[in-house]
Amino acid sequence: MFDKYIFEDPYFFWLFALFPLLIGWYIWKNNKQQATLKISSVSGFKYKKSFLVRLRPILFILxxxxLSLIILGLARPRTVDVSSRTKTTKGIDIVMAIDVSASxxxxxxxxNRLEALKEVAAEFVKERPxxxxxxxxxxxxxxxxTPxxxxxxxxxxxxxQIEYNTIxxxxTAIxxxxxxxxxxxxxxxxxxxxIILLTDGSNNAGFIDPKIASELAMEYGIKTYTIGLGTNGMALAPVAILPNxxxxYERVKVEIDEPLLKEIAKMxxxxxxxxxxxxxxxxxYEEINKLEKTDVEEFKFYNYQEKFRILVLIAIGLLFFELLLKHTLFRSFI
Known part of the structure; x- marks a missing residue:
């Protein structure tokens, strides 16, 4: 409930440190104001405090x-409603080129390689709002x-929905x-x-040379990150389709054309x-995410609502109530 409240001038709370002095002063003054009578014996007197005498400290409490409400008012309590709006400059356009060959x-x-890639790439997409x-x-x-x-x-x-199929x-046409x-x-x-280009093999199909495609990317100012996917040595990979x-699967040597991928990236x-x-x-993918940052400006709007007025009004009401009691109900004790 109170987590939305802030105090503009909280240093006024130091005034609460004076309250012990005020209470001590009140007790000392109250004792000094009471008259005393010395007699040899009080056995003949029956004394019982009246109800009004017991209530007299309520004036000091009020x-x-x-004073507490006035101090809170001086500290300027307020609520704040924060709204934000983001403005993105011309961002980054990213195309992920994914190898879906049988390997x-x-x-x-x-x-497998394809499912592992889909999981990681999906997280990458979520982090590029x-x-x-x-x-x-x-x-x-x-x-x-997808365009x-x-x-x-x-x-x-x-x-x-990306999966291997025979369509x-x-x-591997890199x-x-x-x-x-x-x-x-x-x-x-x-x-x-x-462009994020991923493959687990070497260029062995298609009618466009990878170097020509790289020159096109360079001409249009398109940066290309290349990823070679696959372990070092042998891997369990599909080699044929059974009648069913x-x-x-058999263990085959992992062959990735790393020199070609390095050249594409460098060009x-x-x-x-x-x-x-x-x-x-x-x-x-985390490193690429950090390398390609989009500039986003965030504008915050603050709507303040001052709450000290109600506290001051209540404080004035309490002072008037104390004054009223002092000059009516407790008049004979003052």
């Missing part, structure tokens, strides 16, 4: 309450899964995946244009990363 079902990442994001998928050919959009629910839904020609991503970004007016439609001003397990993949 005055202390009034992405390899189990060196858990549960001010940017537009698009998705491109590729194997032996490529297509746009650039600021609606993260659409991107996340499309990300969740795309098998293979050049085509990169070129399609460039095509999504070339007309963008964003202050920064970024399931994959037959476009990006950076190359190698993800050999789930944790490293997560760390890579």
């Amino acid at each position: 005055r202390l309450l009034a 992405m079902l390899a189990k060196d990442l858990k549960p 001010s940017d537009r994001i698009g998705l491109v998928v590729y194997a032996g050919e490529s297509f746009t899964k 650039l959009t600021s609606d993260k629910s659409i991107v996340l839904s499309a990300m969740n 795309l020609e098998n293979g 050049g085509m995946g990169l070129a399609t991503a460039v095509n999504r970004l070339k007309d963008s007016k964003a202050k920064s244009k970024v 439609g399931a994959f037959r 476009t001003g990006g950076k190359y990363f190698r993800a050999t397990d789930n944790k490293k993949l997560e760390a890579i």
Whole structure:
């Protein structure tokens, strides 16, 4: 209830330190005002304090309450309603180009490369509320899964639907995946244009050379971060489809064209990363998230409502009430 209240001048609370002195002064003065009579014996007197005598300290209590309210009023209690509005300058447009070839079902990442990527990439999308994001998928050919959009629910839904299928020609067309991503970004007016290209193999399909696609990205000022996905050495990967439609897995050598990925990143001003397990993949996306920051201005509006007036009015009321009692009910004791 009181968490919304703030005090503009809290140093007035030091005045409460005077209250023990006031109470001591009142007790001393009250004792001095009472007349005394010395006699040898009081056994013949029956004395009982009247009800009004017992209530007399209420005058002092009313005055202390009034002073307390005045001190609270001097401290200027107020409530504040804070509203904020954010303004984003031209943000960052990001296209994620994702390899969906059969090798992405390899189990060196858990549960497999593709599912591990989807989980990490979804978290990356959630942490980019001010940017537009698009998705491109590729194997032996490529297509746009989701055009650039600021609606993260659409991107996340499309990300969740990414899976290996036989619609795309098998293979790894890195050049085509990169070129399609460039095509999504070339007309963008964003202050920064970024491609995150992920693959677990080497360019062995498609009719666009990766170096030509890199030159296109460089011409349009598009930075490309490349990620090689896969463990070092051997990995359990699908090598054939059984008659029942399931994959037959064998341990095969992981072959990623790292020189090509490094060259693409270098030409476009990006950076190359190698993800050999789930944790490293997560760390890579966290680093890219830090490297590509969007400038966001936040404006805060404060609406103050002063609350000292009601306290002062109550204090004045208590003082008048004390004065009324003093000159009516307790008049004979003053």
